[in-house]
Amino acid sequence: MAEHGIFYWNELMTRDTEKAREFYGKTLGWTFTEMPMEEGIYLLAKLGDKPVAGLFPMNGPQFDGLPDHWFSYIAVDDVDERLDLAKAHGGEIVRPPFDVPGVGRIAILKDVNGAAQGWMTPAEMAG
Template sequence: MALHGKFYWNELMTDDVEKAKAFYGATLGWSFSEMPSEGGPSYYVAHLGDEPVAGLMDKTDILPPEVPPHWFPYINVDDLEARLKLLEANGGHVIRPPFEVPGIGRIAIVVDATGAAMGWMTAAEM
């Protein structure tokens, strides 16, 4: 079971997935497996040996062009709905309400009280 409050996953959102894969493969030794998605760009899982360590995706059709490539973190929480109420009561807000990713968990995209965006999630049981 994933720990509450711990960074759980990171995704690189970029305009050039192939360049990013080449860079992280050469510099960190990551290999990549493709996870095709229905009606959208492919998602790539980065592996260090057999361990999945991050995700990469093309942001071209997801974010406005003025948003630069960036890493996007996800933090695991014990009770997503309860934590979202606390988030809003403490100056944050929800950008995208909770949604289910089969086999991964429930995720909401949020902004903290300083304006920093991230995902909060309750990971699926492994």
């Protein structure tokens, strides 16, 4: 069960998910499930039966100039309310909240120092 305020999910943002799949499969023993999405094929990484990370395809002009990187998501009890607090304390909303069916409600923001992160209310917390 997700808990408010903890790091909940990590995603590798990459232009070459196949190369990353091969690397992490061979070095960490991860297996992958493909999940089609608008941006391409998202790869859900698993260790045994446990989901451990995602590989997100950085396709499109919004990713120009951005290097491949790991991106973290923090679980929050109510992403909309927490974003209001973030803005009130100097945070910047990069991508407003959006819903991913079966996953949760997600937003991308920068903290007061400019560090980018995702905040999400996982479906299991919202239900």
